[in-house]
Amino acid sequence: MSTAADIALVPAEHVGGHQRIPAPGAERQALVERWAERHGVDAARRLAEAEDLADAVAAEITPDNTIDTYGKSWRVWTRFCAAAGLPEAEGSRGALVAFVSWMLREGQQNGKGYAPTSASTHLAAAVVGLRERGVTVSGDDQSEARTALEGLAVKLLKTGERRGRGQAVGGDLDGLYAIARACPDTLTGDRDKALVLTGFHYASRSQDPAGLLTGDVTLHPRGLLIDVLTGKTKHSVRTAKIPYSDDPDICPVRAYTAYRTRLAAEHDQGWAAPSAPAFVGIDRWGHITGGMVPDSVTRAITRISTRAGVPVAWTGHSLRIGLASIARRAGRDGIAIADQGGWARHSRSMLGYMQRDDGWDDNAAAGLT
Template identity: 65%
Template sequence: MNDIEPAAGREPEPVTDARTALVTRWAERHGVEAAARLAQAEDLADAVAAEIRPANTDDTYTKSWRVWERFCAAQRFPTTEGSRGALVAYVAWLLREGRQRPGPGGVLGYAPASARLHLDAAIVGLRNPKAVGRAGAPCPVTKDDAAEARVALDGLEVKLIKAKERRGRGQAVAADPDGLYAIAAACDTSLEGRRDLALILTGFHYASRASEPAGLLNADVAVRPKGLVISVLTGKTKHSVRSPKIPYASDLAICPVRAWIAYREALVAHGGSAHSSPTDSAFHWIDQHGNIRGPLGPDGVTEAIKRIAARAGIPVKWTGHSLRSGLASTGRKRGKDAVAIADQGGWARHSRSMLGYMQRDEGWDDNASAGLT
């Protein structure tokens, strides 16, 4: 414990009044030496929390905190008071005029889903200054006040719906086997074509987010006698640190294992033995002339999915999340166990988002209106 130090290159956190009061109580109860050691343990806990929190979570909270700061400046409210009135007013402001630039249709208000994210981040930032990179002590936000702001947001969303105003992009269209067949038919045997097919087929089978194939290395995709084992380490939660297995498919045209092997063999043949290294990126950006460029990033993965689906003539536009929702909805249709689907895709079991992907496709096969006309 005596060797605990702040992380390299990081300034020690300022001691807050709350921490000082806590250490003082410890000293009164247990003595000065014990209090000092308990304070060191608090510093270690803070350092561990900062180390394990995903960078994209920090980034999201920090960006949303700036929205809260804009609101407080406009209303001349202190940024460190999350009262019932301030939070409800924040919700109304987010939906009415919160955006700095007009969104679709020239609307200045956020979509309700975005407003929820900003509200949650403001509550987190008030309660935990370090989560949003602000100095100072935590500011209490009661559960009742936070709940009332969320109820207000739900009610205002209903009013928008009644006023026939729709905001946001909605849920991503789910990939499905028909789409996979169309994509397989549209992918040629060029290096780019083989990469496209491997990206889509493997991503579908482990319900990939756009960030996940972008974060994979060659060593993270292991070929085994029964198929592939993908070591996914770039997800947002503990459930996303997983090793999903992808078996060989019975149909060669849409077999993710064979598509991956063919792509990596073509990559080495085209670009040299460096691409057989375990540390080589799993997926590369390939330009229009077939030249291998740098690793494919999350935005590149999203754009590739859109482009590949459009080239295949899929009538409803796929997005970067279509592969993820596709595994859940297709797995449910095929009678797969919900727990197995959750484990494969890195959802928490009984995740609301996963269940939402499943439920929106129900009601078509056993539909009261089907076949009436």
């Protein structure tokens, strides 16, 4: 008869092309042994199989950019351990505090320190990586490392040092007009114009248009209905309504319709299928390369804004910031803005995007005395 110690975990499986994130081996084995003592070996084996399925589902629903972040942060951790002469498979209080100090001091590959926000991300992801590899990291130790990070970040501010790129520049109406005028009369130009104008009107992130299928965009008598599913939060599952603009030069509905009409006329009708990507990649010779991905959307927006002579090049987040800022300036209700952009109502990040022009006209103290 088999004993609990003889129980082998089910090998890693693949679900939808994603390999499951491995569970900590020693912890899982100890758990299986406890199950065997309580319920018997057969039941313990089935429970272990269920755990592996749960791991596979977790891997399937984890966004690719999150997995990429885990990988990058683990490489930062291994560089730190090599530099400090510490074992990778230890997440002690001292190691974690030393990790954040090293990141702020010299952690980047060019020898410069990370911005505190980047260091915070790497700390959290490194702890995840340690736990996935069976290393016990206590909440208290992680909390102390985070407290150290916050204190060191304050010291940087007091010395006048600012790190990081800061908030991306927000899109504005002048920029939209410049972009619309600068788009060439080609399929690529039509795609660029539709990408920016529609993205602005539903406050898109770079991954949003990259994930859209043709069937997600529906023409309505009053405009476009866009089913946006980013997978980031439950608030990202929404149908954004984009009305016709009064000015046809920057109308997102007309721009998208023109782009799709030209795509169907110049290329295979398969690109009009509901399962085809709404926004396609196009090479310099006009050949379609497939659907756009988040990185290509970000590069396209920067390229498009640079071509239009926008003073500060836009990034993949400029459209999102721009919608929040301009809508607020136009007196739109905060809840309506949140619903359009897929933010949680009263979201702190959305409020941060509602930028002031100069702090004088939109000033809480103005006109009080």
